[in-house]
Structure formats: structure tokens, C-alpha cells
Amino acid sequence: MSGSIQDTFFEECEELLEATDEGLTAIEGGDHDPETVNAIFRAVHSIKGGAGAFGLDDLVAFAHRFETVFDEVRAGRMELDGKLIQLLLRSSDQLSALVEVARDGGEIDEAHNDTLLAALDEYIPEEEEDLTFEPMGLGAPAPVADLGIVPEAPAEPQEETYRIRFQPLKEMYGTGNEPFFLFQALKDMGDLTVKLDENELPGFDAMDMSESYLAWDITLVTKDSRSMVEAVFEFVEGLCELSIDGEGDAEAEANALAALDAMFSTPDAPPAPPAADAAEGEAPAVPFEPPVPAPEPEAKPAPAEEKASAPKAESGKQEQRGGPKPTLRVELERVDRLINAVGELIINHSMLAQQIANLDVSDTRDVETELEGFKNLARDIQEGVMAIRAQPVKPLFQRMARIVREASAATGKTCKLVNVGENTEVDKTVIERLSDPLTHILRNAVDHGVEKPEDREAAGKSKVGEIQLSASHRSGSVCIEIKDDGAGVNRPRVKQIAIEKGLIPENAELTDGEIDNLLFAPGFSTAKEVSNLSGRGVGMDVVKNAVTGLGGRINISSTPGKGSTFTIILPLTLAVMDGMVVSVADQTMVVPITSIVETMRGSDDMINSLGADGTLLSIRGNFVPICDVAGSLGLYRESDQQAGVYLLVETETGQRCALAVDDIHDQRQVVIKSLDGVCGEIAGVAAATILGDGKIAMILDPESIIAASPTAAAFDTERRMSNAS
């Protein structure tokens, strides 16, 4: 049980760390919104609270220091300058590292930890006392009493008078309990008066020795909370008749709620002891979170009502932003099962529709209406389920920012990571498996790519190196680019090293591109000395293997003095794509919308012949080669229908071509099903998808269709030749 709670904690930690990172990045970018600061404070605080509950002392200690500094910022006692932001960013990284160590085991980099702690301490005012955290047993049901103990409660709790009626049943004596010890325990709590009520005691003759006749009326004046008093009787619960009446209990409850209110709204209000009691019992459902015995007021996210009544402006602001949306964690496999089941549901629908159409019934209108509703529902479900599987790359990219910071700190360079296309949706598995290769490439980019600040200045560049990480969909693939503005590949050196390591013969004649690609050769490492950062004996070949393992490919292009660009092209295994549904020779197919520039219906006078079988489409005075998709795919039209609709596409090389198809039906999101393992590579086809009617449609790859089309390819060659001459 505790294991799963701990898992939940770590999962939450990840989200909280993400939020912290995001907030800090926003502040770094000039965001001065106090709510951003508050959000970070809350995130760090939640981590501290959870870590305290699990007894993760290192994490608690660090988070506390971090939080304290942030509290100063929040209270406006400290200015967020560049230096502090950098420190906070590094601290946030360290926090992530500590969470990782706590989760996966491993060693904490003590020296680094201490350095950061010391640096943070410099910002903490003298009087700040070090807090100790009581780890709380979460695994066992927490005794009510524990919740009542609020450490170092600054305010003196009110004295409370409890009238207790205690009448043991005979079973109580049977279990070896002794009223005397209970009274003794009560006496320790305050002023105790015990009065025996022997009214029920029968005459000596009538007395049954095994029965219980005695009762006590107890008056206790104590500062302890009601739950503490109840706790005394915890072990005799059910073995006695017990009633505890507080003096003016209703008042106490009101106080408790008021205290709770105060706890959530004003930062300086001391948490009153009955607060825990109230939270236990009457408080509105508090979202599950390890109970935090914290003196800070923001211990728990305020329940909605309280937040609304909170006098602070922050509540309104948070609502404006919408706050973090509630999420649900689901096993991936379950989603996949659901996707398949929905696919089947849709097929089932179309079969039903077919059956009904075949029935010999005169009036099927009613049924058809219902069937239409069924269809729409099924489509809704399908779209919803598909959206679960695909996720934006944003969290991955955010983690990468941390990698770049770490690498920069370790190499003494300054680099900033610019993320582009964070909302590109990629299949979850792909995202997960991209993490390692990206980390490696980015470290390399910082370590080998970006020059030292002084060298950069000498070269007339800004001191701060810029690395751009971008994601986009490109003709049915995901394209991830890592672009640095560093020195570019040092080709003579790369070649020399390759020769030294025996990767290429000494007299090899290589093109620039070939030299660049030597970086991916196994066992290649250009770092002059093996640095701590990259070059741990493994090189870019590991990256290449990882990318190839995902069914993708990686390329490098480099301009000396300007920088290098790594391009990772990944297939969209199960990724979502916008596609245009077309028909080609009676087959339904999908063309990735990203590659389509425009679509048009052609008329005869737009078509011009060129040579024996070349045709060009004239578009506003420009001539573009026509590529018949059916011909290129080797399909034959059975009907007389002609390809009369043209999709103007642009290839990666900038070449334009008009794909001729029979008709355009629809434009929709489709889920890509890889054809790997189903059949080998098919020229012109990138993957397949399952359409709403359960049919499979090929997703076309315009690039290779054009390459396979004799007309367009020939035209391209001709044009290139004419350009050359």
C-alpha cells in the first residue's frame, strides 16, 4: 500500500517539478506575476510535505531551504535578480535530482548539494530557524492523535473542559484493560476529576462477579484537543459506553473552521490546534495528499469554497489562468485496448447499417436516425480515445532545458535552449524513448558545439550560445531538430580522428556530408579529453541506434562557424496526423495535410503536354509537373473516372508537384498504423490508417510518389539540368 502511495507521490513530484521549472523559466523570461512565484512556492512546498511524509530527509532539507528563499521573494523582501534566478533554476534541477535519487536509488552528489545549500543559505535571513520534520506513518492508518499534534504551534491553545461519561462493558475487562490507566493518561493531560457512579451496582447477593456495573463521570480541563482525549479511549473503543462532551462544543467547531479558513487565507495566522480535528471530520473533501504537519499556512491546496472566500487576490487570478487541469493516470495498455475496441465498434456500426439496409422493411427512418446517433457517438469516442494516446512534446522539451543548464554549468559556457513547436503531438512511447537520444545530442551540442564565451565574442557572436529544439510534423513523420549556433563540425579533425581510430582508410576521399556522418560511427568521440559530460566512451552511435530503434533516421548538417543541425525524422507510429482523405483508383487514401500547399479542380485547358507523356499543370501562369498517384502506385482504374483533382504539394527540396487524384472526400485527424511487420516498405506509402468505416486506408508519402512517377522525376532532372546550364 505504501508502495503505491509513494509511487503516486513521485508521479506528483514530476508534475510539481515541471510546474516549478515552467514557473522559473517564465520568471527568467521576465514574468513578474506574483502568482507565478506563488505557484512555484506551492509546488516546492507540496514536494517538501510529501517528502516529509516518506521520511526523505535530504529532499525535505533541500526543499525547505529552497522554499524559504522563495518565501522571502514572495513576501517581497528579496529582489529576483539574474543571479538568484540562476541559482533557483539550478536548485530546481537539484531538487529533481534528489527526487530521482529518492525514487530510483543512487548517490546524491553531496558536494554539489552542499554548494547549492550554502548558496541558498546566503539568501536566508539569520533568524530563520531550521525546521525538523516529523516523518509520518502513512502506511498505517494514521491515528487521529497524530494529526492533532501541530508542532510548534505558536499560539497558546485555549483550555477546554470535557465531560466524559465512561461505562465499561464486561468485555473491556475481558481484554485486560484497566480503567485506572485510562484515568492516569487523562490526568497527564490536565486537571482531572473522576466521580464513580455506582448506581447500577446491585445488592451483594444479586451481583454477578463477571458483570460490569460501574460507570464514571469524568471532568477534564485540558489544553489538548478533543481528538487527543478521544485517543486515550482508542483501545477500549467498542468495549465501553463512552460520551465526551466538550464545553460549548459547537463553539469549538466554529473556531476550528475559522482557524481552517485563516490557515488557508492569511499567511501569518497560526494554525489553531482544533484545525486538524476539523480537517479530519467536517472539512470539505480535501484532495488526497499526504497530510502535512506544516506550520506554513499553505499546507493544503485550499478547497474551492475557502479559496473563494480568501481575501487574497490570488484566488481570482488562479481561476483566470484555469490552474492545472485535473488529470488521471492510466496504464498505456488500457488505452491501447480501448483504441482497438473503438475501432471494432465502428466497424460494427457500419455492419449494422448494412444489415438494416438489407432488411425487407418499408420504413427504416426511425432506425436510421438512431443509427446516425450511434455513429456520431462512436466517432466521439474514437476521437477522444485517440487524443489520449498522443501527447505534446512540451514536458520532454522542458526536461531538456534542464539538461542544457546542467551541461552549461559543467562546461562554464552559457547556453539557452529555445523550444519551438512544443505542442506537436507525438505518440507517448516515442516521447519516452526520445528522452535519452535528445539528452545526448544536447549535451554534445553544449560540450562540443557551442564555443567558449570568449571564442564566441571573438567570432562576433553573442556570448550566450543558442540551441534551438524544435518539433514538427513533416510529410507523415515527426521531425525533431536540434540546432546550435556554435562552431560547426570541425571536419579536418573529425577526419583525422576517424583515420587514427581506423574507421576510414588514410587516403579516403569524403564529401563534407560523409565526414559529418562519421560522428555517428561506433566508437567515435572528438572530445580532446574525456570530459565529465559527454564522451563517456559512448558516442553519437548510441543516439543513432536509439533513433533507428524507433524506426527513424538521424542526419547532421553543419556549416563551419555557423553551427550544426541534427535532424531526427521519426515515423508516426500511432501518432495523430491531419490528413486529406482522397480516392485514387477506387481506393481511399490519405495525404498528409502538412505537405499540401493547395488543392484545385483541374480543367482540360489547364493541362499542357510536354514531350511524349509529360504533363504540366498551369497554375496562375506557373507550370507544375503532374504526377498521377494511381500510375505511380501501379493501380489501374476500373471505372472511367479520370483524375481531375490536383493537390499541389511541395517536397523537402522545395520542388512543387501536382498530385492527381480522383476526388477529395474529407479532411480529418487520422491515427497512423505502421505497416512495419505487415509488409516491407512500399514505395509511395508511408503508413496506413483505419478510417471511420473500419476500412484501412494507405497514408501516402508524396516525396516517394513523386520519385516513383516518371513524369515528375524526369521533369525535375530536366529542370535541374537547365538550371545548371
Added chain:
Amino acid sequence: MQAEAKQTDQEVKHAEHSEFVSFTVAGQAFCLKITQIREIRRWSPVTILPHAPADVLGVMNLRGAVIPIYDLSARFGLQQTEASERNVVIVVSVHGKPVGLLAESVSEIISINPDDIQDTPPVDSRNTMEYIQGIISHDDTMVRIINLDAVISAPEQVMP
């Protein structure tokens, strides 16, 4: 491939009575071990794979998975099947992947004593020798036991 076929042969022989599903392809009787079959579906039009050889009919959606459909008849070098609704697709699992095989019709489930399986007599066709792992006599007709691993080779080799 030959060694593999023999091994399967051995397995079949050592087993007690095993159940086979018999079906017709181009008028000839064939059978597959029942445990090799995942399901049998009625034929429905498939999506054509461009540039595919004649014996690959296309791909079909099987509960969200894309599976290739082979025309067994064309695979055996017999005439191509004119697929219609009367035909069936036998879904089998080969090399860990589901694959559909088009057959004319499914006949019955027969129980076979492994000792009754006869080795394929040598005929003048290498393909036949590879694809047929043994023959048995059932109700006075010859039923051919298909060597599935040989019929459906690894996907790379299927496509040109």
C-alpha cells in the same frame, strides 16, 4: 526452412489425436492444426497494397490491427481466387504476427491420429514440397497439411 519443417513434423507425430480444421482452396482439400488458427471470418473487401505481388490481396482491419491477407491459392501456384462473400479468411498467427489467409470455404474439424500422417510423396514442384508438410486420407479424400511457417515467410521476403 527444411529443418524447421521436419521439426514440426516430429511434433505432429508425437502428439496424440490432434484436431485439424479442413478447408478447400481451389477445389483441393487442405488443413491446419486447430491451435494455429485464431479465428475464421467471412471475406470482406480488403485495402489493396500498391506494388504487391499477386498472392498478397491487401490488408484488413482486425480489431484495430492491420493484418496482411494472402491468397492461399495463388500462393500455392494455383489460379487466383475470385474473392467473394462466400469465401473465408482464416486468421493465423505466424512469426508472432496475425496473418489472414483466403480460402474458398471451411469444411469441418477432423481428428487426426499422428500415425496416419503420410510424408509428402516427392512431386516435381519445389513449392509444393515446401508448403505441404504431410498428407492424410480422410473420408477417401486426400487432405494436405499446410506448413504454415513455410507458406508465410518473414514479411521482408514477401514484398519485392
